[in-house]
Amino acid sequence: MTFDRSYPGPDPRPASNLHVAVIMDGNGRWASNRGWPRLVGHRKGAERVRQLVSECPDLGIRYLTLYAFSTENWKRTTEEVMGLMALFARYIKREAGRMNREGVRLRVIGDRRQLDPKLSALFDWVETETAHNDRVHLSLAINYGGRDEIARATRDIARDVAEGRLSPDEICDATMTRYLDTSYMPDPDLVVRTSGETRVSNYLLWQAAYSEYVFTPVLWPDFTPDTMKTILDAFHARERRFGGVMS
Numbered sequence: 001m002t003f004d005r006s007y008p009g010p011d012p013r014p015a016s017n018l019h020v021a022v023i024m025d026g027n028g029r030w031a032s033n034r035g036w037p038r039l040v041g042h043r044k045g046a047e048r049v050r051q052l053v054s055e056c057p058d059l060g061i062r063y064l065t066l067y068a069f070s071t072e073n074w075k076r077t078t079e080e081v082m083g084l085m086a087l088f089a090r091y092i093k094r095e096a097g098r099m100n101r102e103g104v105r106l107r108v109i110g111d112r113r114q115l116d117p118k119l120s121a122l123f124d125w126v127e128t129e130t131a132h133n134d135r136v137h138l139s140l141a142i143n144y145g146g147r148d149e150i151a152r153a154t155r156d157i158a159r160d161v162a163e164g165r166l167s168p169d170e171i172c173d174a175t176m177t178r179y180l181d182t183s184y185m186p187d188p189d190l191v192v193r194t195s196g197e198t199r200v201s202n203y204l205l206w207q208a209a210y211s212e213y214v215f216t217p218v219l220w221p222d223f224t225p226d227t228m229k230t231i232l233d234a235f236h237a238r239e240r241r242f243g244g245v246m247s
């Protein structure tokens with residue numbers, strides 16, 4: 001496969017480091033409401049992902065982190081799980097060229113060891129293929145769970161301590177951050193969850209310590225760049241205090 005590697009060039013707009021994380025929920029209900037199989041909702045959801053990624057520069061989003069499959073989602077039927085895995089593979093193969101044209105760097109977070117080695121190899125491939133892009137940093141959370149991520153990071157830290165590469169006294173916030181899957185990104189400024197559920201479902205537990213949260217009733221397959229724009233306008237009007245006091 002060959003892809004257009006031409007980088008779109010520097011963006012004239014002021015650089016933003018805004019990080020928005022999304023819990024893309026409601027695909028199943030969207031499909032069921034129409035009497036369609038759940039996978040139809042997931043397919044429509046993937047279209048919404050493509051649209052949103054393309055609009056990120058206009059929305060001022062530099063980092064976009066999307067929850068696509070949780071460590072708990074294995075509880076679903078084999079048909080749905082396999083359908084989702086196939087959808088991830090298809091999305092990556094179809095979108096790699098566009099991502100390069102649009103300056104999108106894609107990385108996958110989560111534990112890959114439980115995934116089909118072919119899918120995991122595809123993740124490696126697309127990460128390399130888009131590694132030179134810097135306009136939008138897209139991260140897909142697949143077989144991702146915040147607790148699992150923290151446990152894996154702790155294992156790595158313990159190993160480094162046992163082998164003398166790290167001293168227990170050095171371990172602090174920044175050390176943890178460095179060992180997490182998300183070490184390359186700033187903490188999310190905003191976490192959006194669609195579909196009206198008001199829970200975190202094991203997403204970015206460490207990273208979202210000071211994030212703003214927005215819960216919207218919109219089902220993910222109905223979520224447009226305009227929906228995001230409205231949410232961002234409300235977010236920008238909020239005062240973030242980080243434990244301090246505003247003058």
Ligand code: IPE
Nearest residue numbers: 024025026027028029030068
């Ligand atoms: C979110 O939509 C996508 C994934 C979890 C993969 P759901 O599939 O959870 O949709 P609902 O919540 O059942 O409507």
Ligand code: IPE
Nearest residue numbers: 023024025067068069070201
């Ligand atoms: C969270 O949605 C996971 C993803 C969006 C991938 P779920 O639909 O799995 O979450 P719960 O089960 O409602 O908490």
Ligand code: MG
Nearest residue numbers: 025026027028
């Ligand atoms: Mg759901």
